[in-house]
Amino acid sequence: MMRYERTDLIIGTVEEGLQALVDGRHGDPFSILGRHQYGDLTVVRVLLPGALSVEVVERDTAKVVAELDSIHSGGLFAGVTNSTAPYFLRIEWPEAIQETEDSYSFPPLLGDLDLHLIGQGTHYDLGRTLGAIPMEVDGVSGVRFAVWAPNATRLSVVGDFNAWDGRRHPMRLLPQAGVWELFVPRLTHGERYKFEILDAHGNMLAQKADPIARASEAAPSTASVIASSKPFRWTDGDWMAAQAKDRAREGAMSVYEVHLGSWVRIAEEGNRTLDWVELSQRLVPYVKKLGFTHIEMLPIMEHPFGGSWGYQPLGLFAPTGRYGTPEDFAYFIDRCHAAGIGVILDWVPAHFPTDVWGLAQFDGTALYEHADPREGFHKDWNTLIYNLGRNEVKGFLIASALEWLDHFHIDALRVDAVASMLYRDYSREQGEWIPNKYGGRENLESVEFFKHLNSIIHERCPHAFTVAEESTAWPGVTESVEHGGLGFDFKWNMGWMHDTLHYMEEDPVYRKYQHGSLTFGMVYAYSERFMLPLSHDEVVHGKGSLFGKMPGDHWQKMANLRAYYGFMWGHPGKKLMFMGGEVAQVTEWNHDASVVWDLLDSPDHAGMQRLIADLNALYSAEPALQYGDLHPEGFEWAVSDDAENSVTAMLRLSQDRQSAIVVASNMTPVPRHGYRIGVPFEGRWEVVLNTDAAIYGGTNFGQTEAWTENQSAHGKTASIALDIPPLATVYLRWRG
Template identity: 85%
Template sequence: MRYERSDLMIGTVREGLQALVEGQHGDPFSILGRHQYGDLTIVRAFLPGALSVQVVEADTSKVLAELETIHEGGLFAGVTGSTTPYLFRIRWPDAVQETEDPYSFAPLLGDLDLHLIAQGTHYELGRTLGAIPMEVDGVEGVRFAVWAPNARRVSAVGDFNSWDGRRHPMRLRPQAGIWELFVPRLTHGERYKFEIIDAHGNLLPQKADPVARASEAAPSTASIVASSKPFRWTDEEWMRARRADLIGDGAISVYEVHPGSWVRITDEGNRVLDWVELSQRLVPYAESLGFTHIELLPIMEHPFGGSWGYQPLGLFAPTGRYGTPEDFAYFVDRCHQAGIGVILDWVPAHFPTDVWGLARFDGTALYEHEDPREGFHRDWNTLIYNLGRNEVKGFLIASALEWLEHFHIDGLRVDAVASMLYRDYSRNEGEWIPNRYGGRENLETVEFLKHLNSIIHDRCPHAFMVAEESTAWPDVTKKPEEGGLGFDFKWNMGWMHDTLHYMQDDPVYRKYHHHAMTFGMIYAYSERFMLPLSHDEVVHGKGSLLGKMPGDHWQKLANLRAYYGFMWGHPGKKLLFMGGEIAQETEWSHDASVHWDLLDRPDHAGLQRLVGDLNRLYTQEPALQFGDLHHEGFEWAVADDAENSVYAMLRSAEDRSAYILIASNFTPLPRHGYRIGVPVEGRWDVVLNTDAAIYGGSNFGQVEAWTERQPAHGKAFSVSLVLPPLATVFLRQKQ
């Protein structure tokens, strides 16, 4: 029995078919696929460029129907007498293809998924949205899903359909604004994007997937279907040893690294190392220097290398610059096998304006604020996440959990927290909108950070969160239930600025700024602090750490050695940016390597050795750890000797069973017979002297001191020391 073309269009209207062919139809499942009209079973397919299309039975390959062309734009339809699973046999000009019909599959995302996404509490977005390889009804393929509630039409595009947005329009799940489509016979490795028509009918630039788990390396911009095969981890021992109750109690010494400029291979076009090479070179290097953690500048996918990753667009994808997601997991695994934790810089504050990214994703301000007084950073030319929107908060929290749970990351350092907390951040009067109480505090950010840290500490109790917060916002590291933001640590930017300013002074003038080195202890226990000498201090014309030091080359190195000794003796966790450990002479460039050739010079190699010895002393001595977070473990032995620019700190173990005395002389004059009060009598051994010859120093000083019953600094006992010039010495009480 033959049916006329009008019969094949039962149940729809000619205008709908035209809209589909033109790529304007927002409900393709109402036309395409198999539909029942009374006794008739009709199958329609839109396959521009196809010469002919047959419907064949999936199990037997029996031809069920020869589809007719009902629109010259590539729309085919026909009547079948079967409701069994079917395939299309498509004859193209140069090949014949057999595949399942994407429009024969039922909705895949469940109501609970949609409810949680809309509520902002779906924390497995990386396994729900985006491109997920899976098997549906025995068919292998990829499920695409994306949040675009204000779009008229969304399509999955890629190499698999010649980037033609008409070919795979998606199904809208209106209760959450999610569009989804299962495309059979695709697998991981496919490049893709989403093509979106906004509510006004405008075709937007093709968008990368906000939840892509892999991406092309810049300057290419496509998302890549990531494998769903679990990585084979071998860090079980490390994972078992991680305990929430130990966060912060021990030594934390962080080596901050920009992966793309730690080492470059100059004779291979100045190329960067990939994750496998970094695991072979960076991991043993950090281990040899005694660092407990490696912190990576943002490795989430970012379009502009010169942003160092701080303008990311792919918050679920390791950048393709250094290899695949599996390669990155391998790097983390190797770190853990070496006993080194991994911290990632993570940026929930803002994102770049690239048209293929998140900006006006569905034609509206979806991820960002509509009003630029709330939603645009002029300093960075970036857009600000709208944290008043549930879906955006859920997106960011799911991103954080992706790294912590699926990549075994040990901590996140949250960038630019100050810019998030204040509505008037870097804005003049009239350029910002007050909160509902008329204040400058960003209440949505406060709620978001509390919720973020609560969720992370509940699901990942072993992980720690670090805030880069440069103001005096209170209780950053207090628990949310106690009114705080819930971070585990805060970068002590005030300590860093004060002490670097002091160290840049000529020693002649340091006595006039003596308080700069002691001021940090006034507030040292108001938060849980990390002392950062980060990348920010060696860029934008600031020079290197060595370049900040006064004097000739020997004095510069001596000052830097003494400063490191003071820092490692001072309460607070430690962070040092790469290159600082070898006293790089010029400021950091993200397009070049650390200047490793400096290690051919004994004085620079000596400073590198000093950093390793400081780390080992820190990790071995409980007396250097307890006072990091507990005021009972620290006291000034000498804090007021401005005239001689001498400081002395006394650190103790929790049970007072061990003491370390740290004395710093920040002048080029040695101090003979310098008396310091100590709490117990006996012998005090010099366990580290930054002026030692092995570090490039003058080898001045002593190896031990015996207490005398001569009161000093409120103590019944004291030691008489020889303080080397421009040096810090560590003395341990002999047990």
């Protein structure tokens, strides 16, 4: 091969540029690296620090068409070739020979439309556009890396494949969207990677995980992992089609909320957690047996600190590596659907942690977060707040939501901490927050975000629904966007939960003074589409367990809790229970341990579990217990004002009024003999569930049926006389 002078090999460059490239400071590596034509001269340059020699080889003929000379001791090689055919590089390293195509021989791969949509914040398939995407380009397999970092001056992808050396694979800036891109040939899924970034001042930042990574290393490691692009073979087509038809969600919905890392741990194997396959084999049949319609998982998006339970996530596109691969996660969802169980994911667009390898100051500027801490920092959680005034950030979050609903077939997202997003002064003193443009406390950007989010979800994912954890009286949370609402399908009824738990914590002697706490929820029950939550938040941080909140000795605590569950399942609203509640766990939740399953050796705790299964079965079987969840004509108070006896009775009606159930609760330890309740239908009323039944751990007090008598009560011409057990709830079905 002919040797050329160094001046020929560096034609079209300047020494300062070459030095910047070798030093890892050059922002436009494609201007120097790769194959370039200068008149009749074709020059190939590569930067391979540590390489001994480099040859350019025609891909089709395997002919060596150039032997590259070292033109800088920092690893810059160059040579002249007469070939313009596609080529690969044969690189001699101290201990190996590597053959690979040249990343700098490929053109930009992201098209103008992609870049335009990214800049607009309306590219809703970012998980298949940015990040690490295995693909084939011109017959060459590899991975396209792309990341949004408009204020970086140089950005490289680093990983095991290049010894984490940021000089090896600097990326190309596509300035119209602030996106950096590079195709790395002969790379495949499973490889670890991060991004190495120089900020606008040339300072090297901590290596950053990929914001759009679809897989990550298991914590405490922090690297992103190239995920496979091979489609998962779903078998849930019938399930998905049925959910799309059931947009109104009129039927029974009973949700089992679970923290996967502490549902079951294997003590014999170092107290390890179950993986996705094991969860599909154990959790799914358990939830099915108890009759819950949905599993709700605390956030499984990748998060650095397990003690946050997932509520401080950094990988909004990646299922955590703690339980296995993304493919294993998809398998778990498929198994849930095969068992007829929907899956709800907790999703957190409210804030993110400050870890230096995450989103914080991603390109050296406040890119994802607000720059001003009065808008961009949560003092309560020491976390950063997304800047929803920025199109790219809104697009990032909406694309994350669609990733779970579309690509992973998730049935619903429960959006965490909605109240903290709606109010600019949330948990802030005067002077610590910035009013909106009208001088108010409402966060207008968040309002617009939620409307946009829910509209897009309902349009693109007809099988899916959304749930808001919103703890204030913000109007129209579940009203449609078209009618001025935020567009959620359901809202957690935090007021009902606080009021009724406050009531149940009272000694029964004093409950008559708090009677309104038990009944007040019906004053506003149909102002939103509500879900009644007994969630993880009520059994942590010193609050004790639900069992522990109940007054009295052990038997009374169990009876109180059974009566409360009976009241809850009879009350309008969808149901949610956190794991452990179904076995009346005595201690509060510990995220580093299992649910205390040994309690099931005790008949009364096993009875509590059976009660939950029977309540779910009755709820699912009875249209009268479902219709009034969302429609006021499906509910009446039969007895609401008997504070002195601490008795309530709810009348639940089906849409056609052919089915009716009375749910009577006695919240004192005094049995009520012959308690008269007015009913709208004459005939026989059959007791179909009694929380004081012996099978649940009770005393078996009460009757099996009641017949109407022509004695008026509570505004009805007919009534029944009922023996209501102490600390119990009884369900009676009208038999005609």
